[in-house]
Amino acid sequence: MIYQEVSGAARRVDCSQADEACRVVLKNVANLGEGEFGWVHLSDPAEHEVVALADELGLHPLAVEDAVQAHERPKRERYDDVLAVALKTLWYVEETSQVETGEMMVFLGPRFVLTVRHGPSDPAVEAARRLAVDPATVSCGPASVLHAILDVAVDTYTKAAVGVRDDLTELERSVFSPERGDVTDQVYFLKREVLEFRDAIQPLVPVLEEFTGPRAPWPEDLLPYFRDVADHLHRADTEVRSLDDLLGSVLDAHLARVGTWQNDDMRKISAWAAILAIPTMVAGVYGMNFEHMPELGWSFGYPLALGVMAAAAGMLYRAFRRNDWL
Incomplete structure (x- = not known):
């Protein structure tokens, strides 16, 4: 699955041969006019697909390794004139009360954006929809794609935090109910999910702080948008920290009640x-x-x-x- 984004017009390219689709997209990127850029999006690609694009776009071998392995913490790296950003994708499974994670790599070049997604959750789809109705933001260049993807990802963090908060409220009711019941396994399970949540959010906070500072590598028109995303991320991070602390308190309270029962x-x-x-x-x-x-x-x-x-x-x-x- 490959998306091409040129001057705000989104077009999806489906092809049975990934290499052929890559050649089509790269040819279009090479023929872009002044002020235009191309966006190539890969979903769970094979290594040879990423290598083929990397050779054409001039990506660093370490960047290719990060995109293929998909075991990176949220971070930013600069390879010559290409900025690489790794972030975690999250989605909350209400039926199992689980927080599932994936990964997204974003490569920003002077005239292109390459995004590589691993896992079921794909923020690029919603990001493309938002950019399609906001040509003013797209005119700021490839950084507009990065902002849109970060914005969608942070929104999913907030939604996942709401689901975890609901589960925690149910656990609190069980712990302090007059009936006896051992919820230790449930508390530990939810705490493990929150820790996975924290591992996705906390490393991304300093990355976005760099993106909102005076030395950010994009037009000043985009800075307010990145500051808005950073503010939402700080809220989600604060919420996850409070959930983690509250889970510890709930566990202590449950163990104290178990001791009282004994x-x-x-x-x-x-x-x-x-x-x-x-x-x-x-x-x-x-x-x-x-x-x-x-x-x-x-x-x-x-x-x-x-x-x-x-x-x-x-x-x-x-x-x-x-x-x-x-």
Whole structure:
């Protein structure tokens, strides 16, 4: 799947032979007029596709390696006159409460943009739609594509954070409900998802800070747009940090409640053991079968022994109930 973006007009090129499609697009890029640029987009490409484009566009071998391997943290690199930006794509799966991640590489040259996407989520589609209805932004050059992709990616971060927040609210209700339930696995699962979320967002924050500074390598008309994206990213980063902290608090609260439940159980076991200890002791003494024991020859001795055991057990039961042990 390859997109071509020339002066704000988006056109999708489908071809059974990827190399042939690349040649068509590269030929169009080479014939661009003044103020125009080309946008080539690859989705889960094979290595030879990226290498073919890299040779034609003059990309650095390290840039090709980053685009093919797709295991990069969000970052920016400069290779001569080409700016390479790596970012994580996110999407929230509501059915499984999972945060899935992918990767997008953006290469900005003087007259071209090359984007390489790995994973199901593709911000380039929505970015192309937004640029198609905003020719003023496209006139700023290849950097407009980078802004659009970052804007779409950060919007998905915000949506994913809302889904995680809803899951966390449900966990809080479960933890503080009067019914007993072990949600430790759920808390750890959600915390792992939030950590994956943080790994995608936090490294991108300093990258966008560079893009909004006075030394940013694009027209000043684009700076307010990048500052807006950076502001949204800071909000998402703050939200994810708060989710991580709150999950830690929820886990501590749940473990504290589990400890309280265990203490309650131990007190109940200890109380019943104490209640049963007196009848056991009396029965054990009389069970030793000595001849000279109190009340052995009295007809009311047996009922009296039972009464004493029942009375002692009842008094202990009442005392434990009064102290909330039972």
